[in-house]
Amino acid sequence: MDASEVIDSYVHDVARRLPPGKRNDVALELRALLADELGARADAEGRPADADMAVAMLRGFGRPAEAAVRYYRPFTIIEPSDTWGFLVATIAGGSVISLLASPGPGDTYNERAQQATVAFLGWLGVLVIAFAVKNLILRRRPDAFAWVPRPVRVRDRASRVGGVGLALLWAALLVLYLAPGRVVGALSSGRIAARTLAYTDSFTGPLRMPWLVGVLVLAIGLHLLVAAQGRWRPATRWARIALTALIGSQLGWHARYGSIFSDPDVDRHLIPVIAAMSGLILAVCGIELYREYNRIRPAQAPAPVSTPAPTNGPAM
């Protein structure tokens, strides 16, 4: 290739990225300008222009895609400013899909994994289309989707009644966990026999059941502590996230690792429920972790401080 062909190649690569109405005009002007630039460079170096010189000059001009963007701002499916929102929506949707895809009775893991993969790809497609439509609307009506002020929720306040209530709820769950047969038997006035919900020896052994008991006791203690303090502090917030993760993962472990109840029929019906609870608790843990990561300090404006009146002219 000679220098002129190199320029033609570059101009072609730039122009084909432009709208049809602009291509020929930009190409004609760009070719003339680049030829002038190359001629000046050849004069400065005291030798005739060649392909290498043209390539070096054009690389300084930028990749054709970059040069084309300077002439025409193309339609962007996902704007850089939307990247975070897109990622959050992708991860949130993916988490919900994984939760819903937990294998139920009679399902094989592979079938569920295939369904979850297809659903996730579908979700990605929906997101891409939704963001593209939003950006198309914004391109035509820049004032669309205007920002609207919303009150910032202060989540650190903890009422004493609410804290004690949550501690009691966890305590009730702990009792149910420790003796499900007796609790359900009492609640059903004896219609469901306590032995129906008896645990296997393997489950009550040292490697499975006692760990969650310990975690639930810690959760009860945490809620009582926060109720006494009247607010969530960084240490208690992180402890809540850790305990939520532990409870979710313990339940998931129970659902995945061997039988829980002596009666196989009870196992068959309740293990999917325990698995779903595990997924739900882990999803809540994910939301709490996300909120902690996005926490802005201070959440509220500090108390107003008196300042001297400005003496300068209007701001520029």
Place this chain on the structure above:
Amino acid sequence: MVTDADGFGKLEAELRRGVLVLAVLSRLRTPQYGYSLRQALAAGGMPIEEGTLYPLLRRLEAQGALESSWNTDGASPRRYYRLSPAGERLYQAMSESWRRQVGVMNTLLD
């Protein structure tokens, strides 16, 4: 903290970017084509990359500040740009604004 030469270079480029349009308008009271305009700006102490200048010319033309016409008399066709009547008014307004800002900055820097 910006202390190195690279940091200064970026900030200086940002400063120059703000006055680029005014510099270009100032040279287009007489018709110029892209390369000759770049030379004229460089000769006046305002070198500018071709990749920045040429799209800027088209943007100013699309905004109505410049007019252009093709000259096909020479060996290669060239597009000449010059200020449109609206561009003349824009240039006057921007020149006055620039002088005011220089005055303000001189006061601040003294």
